Amino acid sequence: GCGGGNAAPETTQPSAGPQTPDAQGTQLAEKQEIQLHWAAANFYSFDNNANYAAEEIQVQSHVLEGLVRPTTDEAGNQILAPAGAERWDVSDDGLTYTFHLREYYWSDGVQVTAQHFVDSFRRIGDPRNAFDFASFIGDIVGGEALYTMDTETASDADIEAAKEALAVKALDDTTLEVTLANPAPQFLSKVGATYLYPVRLDVIEAAGELYDTDYTTHVWCGPFVVTGFVKDNSMTLEKNPTYWDAENVHLTRVTLINIDEVSTQNTMFKNGELAAIVPTGDYVQPYREGLAGDNYSYVHGDFPGVSYFYFNRGGNSTSGLMESQKVRLAMSLAINREEFTQVVFDRYYAAYGFVPYGVQNGELTFRDDVTEPLKAEFDAYALDNEKLRALFKEGMEELGDTRELSEVTITYICTGDTAIKRQQQEYWKNAWETALGITVNVNVLGDSSLFREERNAGRYDIGQAGWNGDYNDPMAFVEMWSSHGTSIRYSGWTEERAAQFDTFIDRLNAEPDPAGREKIFAEAEQWIVCDEVAAIPYMYSDTILCVSNQIQGMTFPFVGPRFDFSRAYVVA
Amino acid sequence: MEQAADNRFVIIGCADADKEAIARPTITYAQDAWRRLRKNPIAMASIVVLVLMVVLVIFGPLLCGWEYDYMQPTLKNLPPSAEHWFGTDMLGRDIFARVCVGGRVSLLIALVCTCVQVVVGCAYGGIMAYFGGWVDNIMMRVIEVMMSIPYLLVVIIVMMVLDNSVPSLLVALCVTSWCNTARAMRGVILQLKSSEYVMAAQSLGAPARRVILKHLIPNTIGILILNTATSIPNYIFQESTLGFLGIGLQPPNTSLGVMISLGQAAMEFYPLQLIFPAAALVLIVLAFNLLGDGLRDALDPKLRK
C-alpha cells in the first residue's frame, strides 16, 4: 500500500509492500494472467529515453530494470529499492555516487553493463535528440552544459565532446560512477525514473527507424517482456524468464488494454475482467462505501500533484488588477477549497500550500513537518465576504483603481468541456462572484493550442494549471518557479521574479542536510503562496484504486508507474 | 299541363355568369395548406407540443421559481421532488430550470442554423444547377473541398477569426452545413430546370435570380423539409461537440446538447440527469419531424385535389 500521510479516514489499507505468496500461505491460481486498463493513446514510443507519458513509464518500468526501483516497503513507506544496482555509495560531500551493478542480462543474453547506463545518460542529454527529460541529467557535472547546447550553432564534434565530458563513467562492467555538480539528494529519485534506465546502442542502431514503434527490435531486462502491441489499443507483457529475480515474478501474462469509457471499465471490473481500476467521478463513492460489492480492496493514497491558478501579472491582462498582491491574495482566500473538493470531486485534498502530501525530502515527509502556509491566513479571513472584498478593494486602490467591485470583470481561461471540467469552471465562477461581488468571465478555449495562444497573448487574468512531480522531492514543486523552470514563459513570471526565487534554489544546492533543506523549502513555499501569491493552489491530487481481491502483491509507487505488478500474483 | 309546368319547360339557355364558375370555395394556397394541416391530428399535436415547448422554454424558469445557475452544493444530485420537479444536478442546480434554459438555446441554435442551411443551401444549389456547365463543375468541386477539409480545422479557424461567442458558434455550425442541402437541391433543381414553367419564365425575360427564387426553389419544398427536420438534432449535438472545443456557450450557460453529454457522464448513477434533457430533445425533434411530414403533405400540390 501507499503510505498516506493525511489519507481520508475511509481508506482501506491494502496489503502493504511486495509479499511473497508463500509467506501468506495462500494458494496461487492456476492461471497467472491479468488485464489492466491503460490509456494506450499516450504510449508513443518504446524508446525509454524519449518517453514522457505515464503510460510509457507504466510499461518501461516493467520491461526494463534501472539502477533503483521506486516502490513501497513493508510498512508502506516510499523507498527506492536496489534493482539493477545491488548497492551504491555516496561520497560524504554528496557529490559522487558509485553504483555497483548486479549481474543481470538483457533478453538476448548480453549482460547489462555500466556502459549501457553511460550510453543512456549521454543519449538523453544529446541536444540533437531533444528528449523531454534531458534535464534529468542537469544535476550531473557537464549535464546542463550538454542538454542546453544549441543544435544550430554547436557542431557534432562539440556535442560529442560535451557527451564525453558528462561525468558519468563506467569504471568497469559493473561499476558506474556519477559526479554531481552540487549535492542534490533528489538525484537518486531521478535515477529511479525509466528515462535513465539502460539502453543498448547496438540495438538502437540495428532497429533504425523501427526503434520507436516496433517492439520486436527491442531487448528487455526487466521482469516482463513485450510480446504484443496494437497501437493505441493494447499491449501484452509476458514474464521474462531470464530476469534476475524471476522466481518472485508470478504473473505469466499481463494485458494492458485501452478502455476509454469509465463505465466500461467499471463493468469489466465488476465482471472480473480487470484486475484493478482507478475509479473517477461518481464512481468513487460507491467503491469507497463498499456499495459495489466486497471482492475488492479500496486503496486511497497520496499523489504528487497540485492544481493551482496562476495570474497574468503583465500590464496587458484584461482587468489590469492582477498586479496587486492584495487582489491576488483576496482571490486566493475567497475560495472554499473544502467545499470544492467535496462537491465537485468528492475526493482529493484541499490545498493551502504548494507541495502535496507524501512528497519526501530524504527520509522526511515534507508535509508532515511543515504546516501549509496559507492555512493561518485563510482561517483569519474565514471566508468572510466583507473582509475579502475590503482586501480586494484595497488592492485595487493601491493600483489607483477606484471602481466599485460590481464593475470589475476578470477573465478566467481554461480548456475542456468534459462534465467534470465544466463543473469546475462553473463552481469557480460562482465562488468568486459570490465572495467578491465581481464578475468572472469564463473563457473556455477549444484545445490546448488555442489555450496557449490566448495565454501567451495575455488575454486573461487568471488561468488554471496542474503540476505533477516527476520525482519524489519537494524540489519537483519549487523548481518550476526558478529561472530554469517552465513558469517563466507565462503567468507574468518575469526573469526578475525568477531571479528572486533563484536565491532559494542556490541555498538548496548548497545544503545537503534534509532538515536544513526542509526549512528552505518551507520558506520558498511561503513565498510562493503567501508573500508573492504567485499562484493559488487549491487542490492536491490523490490516488484511488480498487484492486480485485483475487490479486495480491500489487504495489502503487508514489512516482513512476501507477501499478507495480512485477511481484503480484493471482490467488485461487 | 298546368301553367306551372309550362314555365318549367321554357328554353332559357345558359347564363353567361356561371360559365367559368368553380364550385369550390376560394382559398389561397396557404389557407388550403393550413386547412389540410389542421385535418392532420399528428401534425396538430406536433404544433401543440412545439408551442408548449416554446412557452416552457421562455417561462419555465419563472414557473418553477429556480434560477438555472443557482448552486446549492449541499443539495446536489437530488431526485425529483415537489421542490425541484426534475431534481438537481451535480452542483445542486434545478434541472427543470436548466432544461428550460438549455432548450431555449438549443431551439435557437436549431432554428438559426436550419435557416442558414436552407437559405445558403438553396442559393448555392440553385445557382449551381441553374447555370450548369463549368459553374456547376467548379461549385461542385468547392463543395467537395469544403466537405473534405477536416471540420475541426475549420471550426478552429472560425474561433480565431471571430471570438469565442455564440455568434461564432453559429458560424461554426453553419460553415459546412449547407453543403448537403446544396447537393440535394442541385439534384432536384436539375430536374425542375427543364420544366416548361421555367422555360416560360425565361422566355418572358426573367433573370436567373428570379427564376431560381420564384420558380425553382419553391418547388423543392418536400426535399427541403425532410432535410431540415432531420438536421435539427444534428445541430443540437454538434453544438455540444463544439462545446468540447470550447466554442460558443460559456459556463454557466447550457443547452440540451451540453446537458445530454454531461448527463452521459452521470448516466450510471443519476440517469434522470440524462433522461430529462434527452426526452426534451426527443420531443422537440419528434414534433419537428412529424410536423415536417404533415407540412410536406399539406404543401404538396400533387397531393391536392
Added chain:
Amino acid sequence: MGEKLLQVQDLRVSYHTYAGEVQSVRGVSFAVEKGETLAIVGESGCGKSVTAKSIMGLIQDPGEIKPGSRILYEGRDILKMKKREWRAYRGEQCAMIFQDALTSLDPTMRVGKQIAETLRVHGRAGKAEAAEKAVELLRRVGIPNPERRAQEFPHQFSGGMRQRAMIATALACDPKLLIADEPTTALDVTIQAQIIDLMKQLQRELGAAIVLITHDLGVVAGIAKHICVMYSGKIVERGTSAELFYHPRHPYTWALLKAVPRLDLKNKQELATIEGTPPDLLSPPAGCPFCTRCRYCMPVCKEEMPPDTDFGGGHQAACWLHDPRAPKVDAPFVVRKEAGGI
C-alpha cells in the same frame, strides 16, 4: 344479343378529399357483350378512368366504391372477390391499357420483361418461354425488330411504340376483356389511326371484348359497336354507334359531335364549342349536370335530374327535351341527310 361478359350496375364511386366527397361516378350502368367493343366517351374529369379502374379493382384509398354498386364479370360480382381472386382476375381475365404509356411503364425494367411479367405471375409460362412469348407479342403489335426491342428500356421507345408495348402487355394472357383508357389521346393522328387499326385487328383475331375510353367521338366512329356518352359521372346517352352518330338525342352529344374539327369548315371561321366547364363533382347539381352549359336549358333542368328516355334498340338519353311537355328542338346540325329532329 350476345352473351353478357361484363355488367356494371349502378356504379357509384366517391373520393374523400379535404374539401369533401367527390362523387366521381354517380350511378353508371352498362353491359359489355363477349367480343364486342363498347366506347365510353366524355370529357376530361367526367369519371371515365374511375369507371375503368373500378372494373379492374384499382380504386384506392381516398376512393370508395359505394355499397349497392355491382360489377358482374361472367355473372360473378367481382367487388366481393378476395385478394387472391383479384390477382387471378387482373391481367388474365381482364387487362387494361393505360392512358399515359410513358408513365405506365416502369422506366427501370426492360420492355420484354415487363410484358413477360404478366405471363409469369399468372403461371402461364416459365422464364424462357415468357421471354419468347414477349417477343412474339411485340411482333404481333407491329413493332419491328422485336428481339432487340424487347431488350430495350421504355425511354428508348417512341410514344407510339410505348403504347403498343402497353397493348402487348395487356394482351399477354389473352384476356377476355380489354379496357383501353384513352389509348391514343397522347398520340398524334397518324399513330392514333395505327393504334385503332391495331386494336380492331387484334379484336378480330382474339375475339376479346373491348371497353374503349376516349374523349374524341371521331376516334370511336370506326371501331365501337355501342357507345356510352358520359358526363359528370353519369351516362347521359347510350346507343349503337350508328344511332348515336346519326340520331343523337342529347344536347351534350350534339355539342361533342360539333366540336370535332372538320376539314370542310372555312378558314378562321368560329368553331363550335361547349362554353364553360363541367360541374364540380364535389357538389353535383340536383338537376341535369349539363344544364349550365346547355343552350336548351330549361328551369326544370336545374331542378330535377331528367329520366332516361328510351328510343328503342338500346338507344337512351337523359334529357328533359324529350319530355312531352318540352318544346320541340331540332338537332343543330345534320350528320347525314336522313338525320333530323326529334
Added chain:
Amino acid sequence: MLKYTVRRFFEMLLTIFVIATATFFLLAAVPGDPLSDRADRLPESIRENLYRKYGLDKPVLERYVITMKGMLHGDFGESVRMPGYDIQKLLQETLAPSARLGLQTIVVGVGVGLLLGILAAMFKGTWLDYIIVFFSVLMISVPTLIFGLLLQKYVAGEMGLFPIIGWPSGEELWFGGWAYTVLPTLSGCFSYIATYSRLLKTSMLDVINQDYVLAARAKGLSEPQIVRRHILRNSFIPIITVLPMSIAFALTGSFFIEKIYAIPGFGRYFIESVQSRDLSIILGQTVLMSIVYVAVVFLVDILYTLIDPRIRVGGKA
C-alpha cells in the same frame, strides 16, 4: 466511358491537390503545432532543439513545398505526435477493423433502414408507420455514444451475451469473431437506420403514386411483388445519391464506437490529429477520405446507370 474515367481521374487529382493545399494552409493559420503541448513543460533550450529536429522552425512556404514534394511521391511525412508512424503505417495497422466495422454498420444500418422505410411507406398513416417514425426519431435524437454505452452495460455487462470490448484480429480480422462485432455494429447503425428509413419512405411514397405501379397491379401482381419488382428499384435513386457520403465516412472509422469498444481502428485519429496539429496524419487522412469519396461517387455513378437506364455515365441530359 474510358474518356470519362480519365477525365474524372484528373479532376480528382486536381481536387485532392486543392484539398491538401487548403488543409495545409488552414493548419498553418491555426495556432499551435504538434509539439507545443509537450514543449510547454520543457526548458527553453530543449524546446528549441525539439522544433529544429522536426523542421517546424522553417517558414511556412518552405514547409509547404517540402510537404507537397513528399505528397507527389506518396509520402506524407512522419507523424510528430507518434514517432515512427506515418499515414501508411497507421493505415496498415488500423484501417482493417475500421473498414470492417464501417461495412457492417452500413450493411446493417442501411439494410434495416430500408426495410423499415418500406414498411413505413406501405403502411403509411397506420400505427406501424408512426412507430417507425418514432423510433427513427429516437435513433437520431440520442447520441451514438449513449447507445453504445447502454448496449455495452446491459447487453454485454449484465446479460453477458457478448464480449464487453474487443475486436477480432489476426485470422479473424475480416471474417469470424462475430460476437465481438455485434454490439459495435448495432450501436453504429442506429443513425443510418433512421436516415435511410426516412429517405426511402419519402421516395417510395413518390413512386407508389406512379402510374406504372397501378399498371403492375392491373397485371395481377401481388403487393409484395410490386414492391420488389417495381417500387424498390425506382425509389433507390435518391438513396444512391447520399450513399457515397455515408460509405466514405463509415469506412474511415467511427470515433465514439471505437472508443467505447476498444476497437483498434482508425476513427480516433481524425479528431486527435487535428487537435494535436499533426500535419502529416491530417493530410493523409484528408486525402484518403477524398479518394474514398471520389471513388465511391464514381462507383455510384455506374450503379446509377444499372438502376436507372435513363441516366448515362458522365452524360448531362
Added chain:
Amino acid sequence: MKEKEPLLEVRHLKKYFPAAGGATVKAVDDVSFTIYKGETLGMVGESGCGKTTCGRTAMGVYPKSGGEALFDGRDVHKLRGADKLAFSRRAQIIFQDPYASLNPRMTVADIIAEGIDIHGLAQNHAQRTERVYELLNMVGLNKEHANRFAHEFSGGQRQRIGIARAFAVNPDFIMCDEPISALDVSIQAQIVNLLVKLQREMGLTYLFIAHDLAMVKHISDRIAVMYLGTLVELTESERLYDKPLHPYTQALLSAIPIPDPEIELTRERIRLEGDIPSPVDPPPGCRFAGRCSRTCARCRRETPALREVEPGHFVACHLV
C-alpha cells in the same frame, strides 16, 4: 393585297442534340421558312419530328447548331442584354402542356403578371392588378380566379392562363406550341376561337404548332408540314387541304378521324407502316422513304430539296 412584310425569317436552321454514345439527334435539320406580319403559320407533323425544337430554336430559347433566325431583321441568337429583354417582350410562347407550364406554387395573378413584373409594365400594384383582371377577362376567366392556384383549374382554363401570360407583355409574335393537343376536343375549340379572336383584335402573328391538321387548318393562313426534322411541304392552308402533294401530307390528311361510322368504316386510309424513324443520325436520302408507298431508288439516295412547284407551294419530294 399589300406587300407582305416578313417578321420572322428562319434560314437553314439546324438544331442537334448530343445523344448516347456520341451520336447526335438531328432534331431540326436545315429548315427554312418565313412568317409574315399578321399571318398565322401552322406547323404540323408527327410527335417527335422536331416542331417544338424548331420553334424554340427559332425563338432563341435553345442555342442553334447552324443557320439563323432573324426577327425583324435581327439575329435572335445574337441578342444580348437589353435587346434580348426587348425581344422577349415582343415574342412570346404558349406551351404545349398546360399542366407542366404553370408553376404549381404560384397564384394565377403572379403567373400572369410575371412578364409585367419583369418588364416593369406596371407603375404600381393597383395598375398591375388591373392589368391582370383585364387579361383574365380577355381570355374569358374572371377576377375571382386571380388568387387561385393553377391546379384548381381544368386543362382548358389552364391553357387560357398560359395565353394570358403570353399576352401580358403585348407581344407582336406568339409561338403557340401545340396549345390544344392535351385538351379535350370540346375545349380545343374554345382555345382556337380565343386565339383567332385575339389575333383579329390585336393584329398578331402566330406560329401555330400542332399535330392535328384539321385544327391547324382553321387557324392558319399557311401550313408547314414537318417530317423528321425537315420541312416537306409548305403552302396556303386551303391549298394544302385541297391538293396535298407530298405523300406524307396525304397520309396525314387521311388519318384525321371523322365522327361518322360509315365514312370511318369505308374510307381508304393511307397506312403508314412503322413508326417515325429515329432522328439519331438519320440515313441519307428522303427521310420519309422508309414509310412511303411510292419510294423509288432516287428517294433513298438523294435528299429532296424544298422546291416551289407552284407559286407559294413548296414541296420536298422527287416525285412531284
